[in-house]
Amino acid sequence: MSQMDELQRSRILACVQAFCAARYSREDNVPCQIEEGLFLGSVGAALNKSALKDLNITHILTVAKSLDPAFPNDFVYKKIDVFDTPGTELDKYFDECFNFINEARSAGGGVLVHCFAGMSRSVTIVVAYLMKKHRMCLSDALSLVRGKRPRIAPNHGFLTQLANFEKSLGGNIQILCL
Secondary structure, eight states: OOHHHHHHHHHHHHHHHHHHHHHHHHHSOSOEEEETTEEEEOHHHHTOHHHHHHTTEEEEEEESSSOOOSOTTTSEEEEEOOOSSTTOOGGGGHHHHHHHHHHHHHTTOEEEEEOSSSSSHHHHHHHHHHHHHHTOOHHHHHHHHHHHOSOOOOOHHHHHHHHHHHHHHOTTGGGGGO
16 A cells, blocks of 8 residues: 555544544433443543533543543543454453553542443443453343443454453352353
């Protein structure tokens, strides 16, 4: 691919992202509460400063490429710079994300976990967090999240990582799913 083709591709991608961000800002701009102090959403939710403040969200975990903090003076941010592809090893960031979520919650604030669409990367982090924190099996954690935010769809690579994570948790986790 020539340098001109790459430049044109980058510009088109930036336009598509801007269009989608504007759409999410209009149509999907309220964080979904998963449990006390834990919220899930899209880039639209991360751009809704008044809703973030109203929900006592103090920390924002961004799990996406090319999304910079919108309000760096108002919230504590952590960015996991990953693509939404089946080959992305999101599981290597689980502990880092869990620590950030726990930091926010133990300080009495809330945390928004978001990616671009709020359907795959951020969902994977929240599901893994629930599995570890509450010793839930994968199917129960997915059901809980889907009950709060119906539009979820982790890619098949992330689902495989979650299944492996479930196995790694071991113990009596499966008993909770009977």
